[in-house]
Amino acid sequence: MKIEQMYTGCLAQGAYYIVSNGEAVIIDPLRETRPYLERLHKDSVSLKYIFETHFHADFVSGHLDLSRKTKAPIVYGPTANPEFEAIVAEDGQVFEVGNVKIKVLHTPGHTMESSCFLLMDENGKETALFSGDTLFLGDVGRPDLAQKATDMTQEELAGLLYDSLYHKILPLNDCITVYPAHGAGSACGKNMQKETTDSLGNQKKTNYALNQEDKEHFIKAVTDGLLPPPAYFGMNVAMNRKGYSSFDEVLSNGLQTLSPEEFEETAEHSGALILDVRSNGDFAKGFIPQSVNIGLDGDFAPWAGALIIDVLQPILLVTGENEQEETVTRLSRVGFDHILGFLKGSFDAWKKSGKETDSVNRISVRQFKEEIKNKEVKVIDVRKEGEYNAQHVNRAENKPLAYINEWIRTIDPSEHFYLHCAGGYRSMMAASILQARGYRNFTEIEGGFSAIAVTDIPVSNLICQSKSMK
Template sequence: MTIEQFYDKGLAHASYAILSEGRMALVDPARDPQPYYDFAREHQAEIVAVFETHPHADFVSSHLEIARTTGATIYVSQLLGADYEHTAFDNGDEVKLGKVTLQAINTPGHSPDSVTILLLDENGKQHAAFTGDSLFVGDVGRPDLREKVGNLQAKREELARQMYETTNNVFKQLNNDVLVYPAHGAGSLCGKSLSSDTFSTIGRELETNYALQDMSESDFIKTLLEDQPFIPKYFGHDVLLNKAGAGNFAESIQAVPRLSPDSALETGVLIVDTRPQAQYKKGHLPNSINLQEGGKFETWLGSIVGPDELFYLIAENEQVLNSVIRKAAKIGYEQNIKGALLTPPVLPASSHTTDIDAFRSDPDAYTIVDIRNTGEVKAGSMFENALAIPLPELRERKNEIPQDKPIMVHCAGGYRSAAGQSILEGDFKTAVYDLSDAITTFAIRTH
């Protein structure tokens, strides 16, 4: 038996291949199926099963593409109401894979249709649990993503109550040496305090995971619901897309229109400019947002841009352009790209250059906009009287910002503030500045 973890750092997403006797099963595969095909070929294995622990909110799965390509059976909970051909996989159901057995355990809480896959070895002993978004290393899945989307919808309090039952009646009952293989690690927005470790054991989680400690149901619900991170705009869209099954990855990418740099772009359509902020500030197109290519590009794209919104995509070279198109496809946004192009020759707009010394000497002369997440602001602020508007809400709430003074935008390190400045400067008459990475030289004031 072999278990292989595939980890996507950008989305902090873990998927798995389970191999026994030349037969291979996949759990929660990413949008690009090629790594799984390569692994199967390397091990001369046949992909016979694809398991979805639930309809994912934060990435698009390739389960349907893999099934169509290989003939593998898709296994999901019947509660999911999947639109594609599948086999129901719920409490007590088992799938034989070579010498091992994969057993279904319904584990609602993150979603009503979540399933954990318990791997039994050739002797029937509990070996590993593929927990999806139900149990993470150091956390459990947030319960507030299925209030308005999916085949089954549930209020956050109801799902938190279900998670309490799941932790006590399922996870605490597994053997201590059972390996825990979750679908996410630190950086995922599917929980609030995930560890950077990508696997664990039940015994370790019983000792260190706050959600597996003994507490009353009411205390558990209160603890689980508080301080959850923001919900990106694309999450509900991806739940529905995964319920239906996405189109083939390579074909979807190839369908993105490629434009020449001097193409005339349609007025009023948003432009996502992925160039480094120094280049963007020197010159860019109006109605553009500077969302730099980086480790979390896809998350911020889906947090700032709505799932029904078309946009142009600009990059500094072909390598970056190909990369950001692929990342957009990972969250199902490739169909939103009206055109992808390299840097246009004429860039009529530019950004104001920040005088750090002038700001440092008199910060009260500026309206300071803190675009960090709510939890970050709650933990401490850099400036008194700063107006806090999280970046994912900035486009919708920019009218709350007074324009009687110059505006200074800041985040925690500079990546988000570059996007924030670009969102505001096109519409504001007053000057908009970006504190950028100079923010790291200011002390946090705890509340």
């Protein structure tokens, strides 16, 4: 038997590949199927089942394409209602894969169909728990995402999650290895550990949610401090439940090359968003007017989902050299399938064609220090609230990037302000959105708070970030 965790850092997501005696299963696959097909071919095994722990909200699963290409059936837990052919398993149902068995444990709470898969080895020993979004390392799945679909409050869903965890998961043996669907950085939880696997016994000791004295305290603990979920989550759930275009088709469309003239004409007639995925440093120096910058070198896909939101939005790409396929792939993982092509020759080709360009007013920290000396200025910090609370420029306002579509309306275009994040990645995203919507009276600070903190620019006292985020 072999268990392989296929972890994708950008989404903080874990898919799982299990092989036993010539047969394999894949749990919660990502959108692109090639990595899985290559492993199946390399190991000379057939895919018997594709297990889905629930209808994912933060990414579009590869279950449909993988099933079409391998003929393996898709398996969900009880109460799932997919609009395509699938096995909706019963609670406790056992599936045989080679010499091992996988038992379905229905664990509603995160969503109603949420299920964990318990692996029993060749000797019948319970060995591994693929816990989906029911149990994370250090946390549990947020219970607020399925409210609209179930007509239940987050407190009622949290109560179901308590029953699932305390009656079905906690009684399992301590030596079982937990393989969660997500790790630190995912918006599906609030307190995840950086590790991606752990023993169930250690989680029983260290996971705050598994150490509540009763259901009432559990409900309060897991619902306290939940931030609003990214707006694209509901659209991803719908795609996972209803179906979607083939990834091969999405990739083919997205890899169409466009000359500067074709690119400009397409942008004008399609209403497409121009998405520039180059580094924030390159973007600051020059870009196509109205472009939005989300750098491929960071948490690209989640930010695309959070900021663009509408998965039906047509998109035109400006990328670095040989980054086109990776960009289309990562966008498709969060449901952006309407990619019309990319600019051949990138921004250099646009610039050489003599077409209009734009830039961001970016200054160094040294210049920032000089400009604010003995002055009262407005500073906007787009980091998360916890980062801001830990330490920030004195009198700076905290306006997290994730909520820019709300706070941008409060900006006075006649009042100049300075803009920064931790290092420049998020503040350049904010700058691009501000300029695309007509706000230009600001200056972005290169290097962000990381550069500010090593100067004598006045900042607040440092507070442990873990405490500030409680």
